[in-house]
Amino acid sequence: MKQYGFDRLSRDLLILSVACGAIAACTFFTWAGPILSAVAAVLALAVLLRAVSDKKERRQDELLGYERVTEAVKGFFSRLFGHRNGSATREAGYKYFKCPACGQQMRAPKGRGRIRVTCSGCGNVFERNV
Numbered sequence: 454m455k456q457y458g459f460d461r462l463s464r465d466l467l468i469l470s471v472a473c474g475a476i477a478a479c480t481f482f483t484w485a486g487p488i489l490s491a492v493a494a495v496l497a498l499a500v501l502l503r504a505v506s507d508k509k510e511r512r513q514d515e516l517l518g519y520e521r522v523t524e525a526v527k528g529f530f531s532r533l534f535g536h537r538n539g540s541a542t543r544e545a546g547y548k549y550f551k552c553p554a555c556g557q558q559m560r561a562p563k564g565r566g567r568i569r570v571t572c573s574g575c576g577n578v579f580e581r582n583v
């Protein structure tokens with residue numbers, strides 16, 4: 454029998470399962486404890502069943518679907534945080550420099566090559582590699 458084994462989805466499910474298990478252990482005597490341990494058990498079982506499955510196409514479909522979802526979620530959050538000034542995701546994609554005329558701190562999106570920048574402080578126009 455050809456087994457499917459481990460992929461990114463299995464790994465993430467396992468991490469989620471361990472996380473749920475850990476939280477379940479902390480909240481064992483509350484209402485969340487039994488629910489989280491059940492979720493942890495189901496996730497662990499799913500990882501196990503996927504790993505020993507011989508239906509490779511189905512598992513790859515699941516992985517593909519999962520990757521589509523994670524990409525969509527990532528896209529959603531980057532759009533969400535992209536509108537906020539000073540967020541980590543936004544700052545990571547910017548190059549910072551100073552206006553040569555007045556020293557005003559400026560930034561531009563990285564990876565665009567040579568761009569023309571107009572200083573917001575003094576209106577000076579200059580070119581910059583980003």
Ligand SMILES: [Zn+2]
Pocket residue numbers: 552553554555556557572573574575576577
């Ligand atoms: Zn300036």
